[in-house]
C-alpha cells in the first residue's frame with residue numbers, strides 16, 4: 001500500500017500538470033480519468049427499451065440493488081448525462097452492472113442509447129447513489145411499480161432471488177399493456193421459483209387500478225410490510241396517501257421523472273458570474289440546462305431535484321423552484337439549479 | 351527599465367484610422383457579417399470536431415512518451431535527437447494547439463470536464479489563472495491598445511512608436527533575444543506586472559498570491575524536467591537534462607516567434623485608449639482584425655502554430671475551435687475585400703523579418719514623426 005502511494009505520488013510529479021492516467025488512456029480508454037465503463041452488451045428489452053451491460057473500470061466502487069447511476073454519453077461531440085436506475089443485484093468492485101433505458105420520442109439521450117450506442121463504446125459513469133435500497137433484515141415487502149419505474153425494483157428482485165429472501169413479497173406492477181411490460185418473463189419465472197406473489201395489471205386492457213380494497217385482497221399483511229414505490233406521480237401519490245393513513249412499516253419512494261416544468265414562469269436573463277457569461281433562459285429551460293448550453297459543466301447528480309448535487313448559490317435576482325413550487329429571491333440561497341428556472345434576471349455563482 | 355508609459359502625454363496624437371475605413375452604417379453591417387460567420391460555424395460543431403481535438407491530444411501525449419523514452423537512451427546521438435525533437439513537438443502542441451486553445455474555452459461546448467477551460471492546466475511555468483488574466487482578458491479585450499494590452503512589448507520591449515523612448519531600449523536586441531529564449535518564464539512573470547511594481551503603481555501585497563501560485567507552478571515544472579526525469583535515467587542524467595532543456599528552449603523560441611508575428615508586423619494597427627471608449631461589438635471586431643496578422647502556410651504549419659497563424663480569426667473568435675479557423679479565414683477575407691479592409695497575411699519569414707526590423711528600429715528614438723501604421727490614405 002505504501003509503495004503504491006509512493007508510486008502514485010512520483011507518477012503525479014512526473015506527469016504534471018496532468019495525471020498518469022492521461023497517458024494510460026493512450027493504451028486503454030478505460031484507464032482514463034474518472035469512472036468509466038465499457039458497453040459489453042446491448043439487448044432489446046421489449047419493443048421500446050434496451051438493456052445495457054456495462055463493465056466498469058477499476059475506479060468503480062460497486063453499488064446496491066435499487067441505486068441509480070449517472071451515465072454520460074457523447075452525442076454529436078457533446079457530453080450528455082442522465083440518471084438511470086441499476087437493474088442488477090448488489091455488485092462489488094469488478095462486477096458488471098446493467099441498466100435499462102426506455103425510448104422517449106423526444107428524448108435525445110434515450111434515443112441515442114437505443115439507436116446510436118454500440119458494444120465496445122466507453123461511457124462515463126458517476127458513483128452509484130440513492131436510498132432506494134433493501135432493508136438489512138428479511139421482512140415482508142410490498143413493491144409497487146408502474147411503467148419504467150420497474151427498473152430499480154428489477155434490481156431488488158434479482159438481489160432477493162440471489163439472497164433467498166425469507167419473508168413474503170408482493171410485487172404489484174402496472175404497465176399500459178402486456179407487450180410493453182418490462183422484464184415480464186423473467187419476473188414471472190422468479191416469482192414462481194421463489195414463491196413470491198406477482199400481480200400484473202394492464203389498465204389499457206381494462207385491468208383495475210390501484211385501490212386499498214384490492215391491496216387488502218392481494219396482500220392482507222401489507223400494513224406491516226416495508227413499502228417501496230416507484231412509478232408515475234398518480235400511482236405513487238395514491239400509495240403514499242394510503243400508507244400515511246394505515247401503513248405501519250417504512251415507505252421508500254424513488255422518483256424517476258423530473259418535475260414537469262410548466263411554462264408558468266417568466267424566464268429571464270441569467271448571469272453565471274464565475275464564467276462571466278450571460279444568457280437568456282426561457283421559462284421552460286432549467287438553469288442546469290441553461291448553464292450547460294453556455295458551455296459550463298456544473299456539478300450535479302440526478303437532474304430531477306432529489307439529490308441536491310447541483311446546489312448553487314443564488315447571488316442576486318430570483319428563480320422559480322418547480323419541485324418546491326416556490327419563488328426564491330434570497331441572496332445567497334442555495335438552489336437546485338436542475339429544477340429551477342429564471343424568474344426575471346438572476347445571477348448564479350457558477 | 352523604468353520607462354513609464356504615460357498615456358496622456360501631449361505628443362501622442364490621437365489619430366485613429368479605425369473609422370477611416372468604414373462609416374458607422376458600414377461598420378455595423380461589417381460587424382453583422384462577421385457575426386454571421388461565427389454563428390454559422392459554431393452551430394455546425396459536431397463529433398468530427400470533438401474527434402479532432404482528442405486525436406491531437408493523443409498524438410501529443412504519444413509524442414511526449416516517445417520523446418521522453420528515447421531520451422533515456424540519449425547517450426546515443428540518434429536517440430537524443432529523436433527524443434528531443436519529439437519532446438519539442440509535444441511541448442509545442444501542448445502549449446499551442448491544445449493548452450492555449452482549451453483555456454480560451456474553444457472546447458467547452460463538448461462539456462467534457464477533462465478538456466475544459468475551467469480545469470485545464472498546461473505544460474508551462476505560467477499557471478492557468480495568471481495566463482487567463484493576462485492573455486484572455488487583458489490582451490484579447492484590449493488588443494494592441496498601447497498601455498492597456500500589456501502584450502505590446504511585454505513591459506520590457508518598445509514595440510510601438512507611441513511608447514516613449516529611453517536609452518535602455520538601446521539594448522532591445524539583446525532583451526528581445528532573452529525574452530524569446532526564456533519566453534515561458536517571461537509569460538509567467540507577465541501577470542505580476544513587475545514594471546508597475548517597480549514604479550510603485552502596484553503594491554507587492556496585491557500580487558503576493560499570484561507570486562505564490564507562480565512559484566509553485568515553476569517548482570513543479572522544474573522538478574519534472576530538470577530533476578526527476580534526469581534522475582530516472584540514472585547514469586544518463588545529463589543527456590536527459592539537456593534534451594529537456596532543449597525541448598523547452600525550442601518551444602520558447604517557436605511560440606515567441608508565432609506570437610510576435612501575430613500583432614507586430616508592419617501593417618498591424620495600434621490603438622490608443624481613447625479609441626476603445628464605449629466600444630461596440632462591430633468596432634471591437636474591426637479593431638481585432640486591424641490589430642492582427644496572419645501567417646500563410648500548410649495544414650501542418652497551422653497545427654504547429656496552434657492555429658495562431660490564423661491570428662485574425664483567433665482574435666475575432668477567440669472561443670471558436672481552432673480547427674475551424676481555416677474555414678473562417680476564407681469568409682473573413684472575402685468580407686474584408688468587400689469592405690476594402692486590409693487583411694494582413696504573409697509567409698512566416700516575411701512577417702517575422704518585419705517584426706525583427708521593428709525591434710531594431712524602435713530600439714532607437716523616433717527620427718521622423720512616423721505614423722503608427724498605414725493609415726487608409728497610405729494603404
Ligand code: FES
Nearest residue numbers: 301302303308338
Ligand atoms: S442534480 Fe440532483 S438535485 Fe439537482
